[in-house]
Amino acid sequence: MIPAPPEGASVLFNPPPGWAAPAGFDPRRGHLVDPAWPSAPEGWAFWLPDASAGREHAALPSTTLRPTQAEARSVRLRNRLIVVGAVVVVVGIGLAAWAGLASSSNQPGAGSCWGGSSEWLHEVPCSSAEADYVAVGRTASPDECPYTSDTYLDLGDAILCLEPN
Amino acid sequence: MIIIWGWRAIRKVLGSGRFFCPQCGGDTDYKHLALRRWFTIFFIPIIPLKDLGTCVECSRCRTAFTERVLDVTTLEVFAHHQGLANRAVVAHLVSLSPPVDDTTVGEGLLALASAPGVRDGYDGEALSADVSFFADPGAVAAYLRPIAAEMTIEGREEFLRRMIVLVARLPHAGPSAGLAIEHVAAALAVSPAHLAGIRQHVQSGAPAAGGDL
Incomplete structure (x- = not known):
């Protein structure tokens, strides 16, 4: 039976x-x-x-062969590595995107406070006594700053429009 | 940064085996496949998408079939069943013709000598063992069932012709052997009128029309 x-x-x-x-x-x-x-x-x-049961790509030449048990084990190991690699790639892309957004959000913008000499300004807490200026906007050129802003800071890739605090 | 993305059909092997490929016209290996479309990034499957169904793929010609192709037995398995069916009926007819002496066994072996699917070296000892097993009509019916649906009309006629000749040659065959032939014909979906025609053909001494397939 x-x-x-x-x-x-x-x-x-x-x-x-x-x-x-x-x-x-x-x-x-x-x-x-x-x-x-x-x-x-x-x-x-x-x-x-x-031993032949499992996942395989349609175009791979290995599909023409009946894998032995050892080959099937190596195919399973390879598939697991592919899955782990895919997860690493996806997580890496996500982390890179998050880091890009985070770095852009750290760039000084409207509301930040600045102090120091008129030639060498640096960012300071707005509650600080050194906070001589407050940023009112971030523009591409000094001409685009509001008329109330009589000072600007050249950040290299942008202009920070400042007003006395 | 460039992201290469797309779709790709990935196939999963559900199982494998041997089947009769209608395209190749012979026995070959097959793979039972399930296909699914995946979303890929850098050619790496990430997200499973649409289920594309299942199929049976011939490993030789790569033709895809539906699962129904597996319902047809392979040539090797058909020959195996054919041999079993021949042995079953011959052994049953011998069991119905006691005493089972050397002459009776000799006639049984003679009938099986030309029967397809019976292995070389099948001898009196093997036939005696079969007689014990196939004395039960239920066992004979079970071993006729697999070939009944797949044998051609000519094959069934030749099968019955061989058994009718055997009954005629068995020294101690009684009416029960003739009745058993009718049961065998019914199991092979051969009508009583058709069986009567085959009997008449055998009694007239006309040669067989064709093979046993």
Whole structure:
């Protein structure tokens, strides 16, 4: 009596010794056992995992070969590495994007306070006594600053419009 | 920064085995596949998208079929079943013709000598073992069932012709052997009228029309 295969698993029929089962013999498909075949040894594993089961790319030449169990293990390892690599790439892209946004948000803008000499200004807390100027806008050129702003700071890539605090 | 993205169909092998490929016209290996479209970044599948269904792919010609192609048995398995069916009916007819002496066994072996699917070296000892197993009509019916749907009309006629000849040659065959032939014909979906025609053909001594497939 052949036991039913485990449900949901990809398995292949493993004929016991002495069984002249033809290629493709599979009891699940209604194929009948020759009554002359000897009894299977005690505890014989009639169903073995199908090593070819798993994921593969349609275009890979490896699809033309039936992988051995060792090859199947290496394919599974490779697939896991691909998944880990994909996660690393996605996380890396996300971190880079977040870092870009964070760095842009750290650039001085309207509301920041500035102090120091008229030639060498530096950003200071607005509550500080050194806060001589407050930024009222960030523009591309000094001409675009509000008329109330009589001082500006050239940041290199932008102009910070300042008013006395 | 350039991001290369796109879609790609990824296939998962659900199982594999051997089947009769209608395109190749012979037995080959197959893979049972499930296909799904994936969203890829840098050619790496990231997000599973549409389920594209399943198919059976021939490993030789790469033709994809529906799963129904697996319902057809391979040529090797068909020959295996054909041999079993021949042995089952011959052994059953021998069991219905007691005593099972050397002459009876010899006639049974003679009938199986030309039967397809019976292995070389099948001898009297093997036939005696089969006689014990196939004395039960239920066992005979079970072993006829797999070939009944796949055998051609000519194959069924040749199968029945061989058994009718055997019954005629068995020294101790009684009416039960003739009745068993009718049961075998019914299991092979051969009508009583068709069986009567085959009997008449055998009695007239006309040669067989064709093979056993």
